Amino acid sequence: MVQVTVFDTPELSAKLRVNADRTVELPVAGSTVVSGMTPQEAADAIAKHLKDAQIMIDPRVTVTIADYATQQISVLGEVKNPGNYLLLGPHSLYNALSAAGGTTEKAGSDIVIAHLVDPQQPETIHMDSPNYSQLQRLTNVTAGDVIYVSRAGSVYVLGDVGRPGEFSMAAGRRLTVLEAIVLAQGTNSDAALSRAAIIRKTDDGTRIIPVDLKRMAEKAEGDQVLTAEDIVVVPRSRGRAFIDATLPALTASAAGSAIAAMILLVNR
Known part of the structure; x- marks a missing residue:
């Protein structure tokens, strides 16, 4: 809602609402566009409109905002x-x-x-x-x-690590396998580093990507970037103990076909 005041011409002054088509309907003079303008720009536009319509020779117009529409x-x-x-x-x-x-x-x-x-x-x-x-x-x-x-998406580190669990990739943060292992407080002394794996859900099903953590740490093998919902599995040297320790830590987000894939992994 705007208050349009034309100096010394009350019949052309009024409180007007800005319409959906971005215009105000001026008394006698018809409509003119004001939406998106500052009050001074709107005043200049209305003055020009009054001159172009030959209603006034030298109109002096002021516009003030009376009320804002709810935004x-x-x-x-x-x-x-x-x-x-x-x-x-x-x-x-x-x-x-x-x-x-x-x-x-x-x-x-x-x-x-x-x-x-x-x-x-x-x-x-x-x-x-x-x-x-x-x-x-x-x-x-x-x-x-x-x-x-x-x-943010998450990755999961399960198995023979210090703190198995879910780790967030907040604000688009990218995590690699070794970074995820660090967040999980590293591997334990009896971890089977050469038999680690990434479990990844794809459109074609669950993929198991073998990972050799020992070679990665020694830079003999390149670190790998993880994608959201990847599960990094670090088995123990004794397979049964790994299953007993890991499955309770698996969250609902990482459940389903990944469980069967992990069991296959540790018993291969």
Whole structure:
């Protein structure tokens, strides 16, 4: 809602609502576009419209904002306070994330923005981009947009290691096999380093990728980058003990066909 005042001409002055087509309907003078302008730019546009319509020779116009329309933006996913937020005036992705308390430690590498004007063409911002801070401030969001912060993928290290479990790949962080082993507090003394493996779920089923941790550590074999939901299995020299220690540590996210694959692995 804007207050349009034409100096010394009350019949052309009024409080007007900005329509969905970005215009205001002026008394007598018809409609003119003002959406997206500053108050001064809108005043200049209205003055020009009055002159072009030959209603006034030298109109002096002022425009002030009487009221803002509700601008609700949804911020969902891995933010501290997901929900709907009212942001007045122009705002950026940075403003929207700040309103939601920022991202959580489990945030993934992608922020997807579904714009109200074109929801079928979502915009993706990569948090691992070198210029991510700048991107946050340059990316505009408007009323009706939905912002979704993805959850980071995880990898699992199971078997004869110090602390088997799940390890997050937060903010697009890449983990290699040796880095994952370090996060799991290293291997134990009786680990069968040459019989380790990566268990990976693919569209064609479960793959078992043999890994020689000893050769990796000695740099005789290249370290491998893990993908989300990979399971690094470090068997013990005694197969049965490995199964008893590992299966209870397997989380629901890594269950299913991976269990059968691990049993095959340690008994080969």
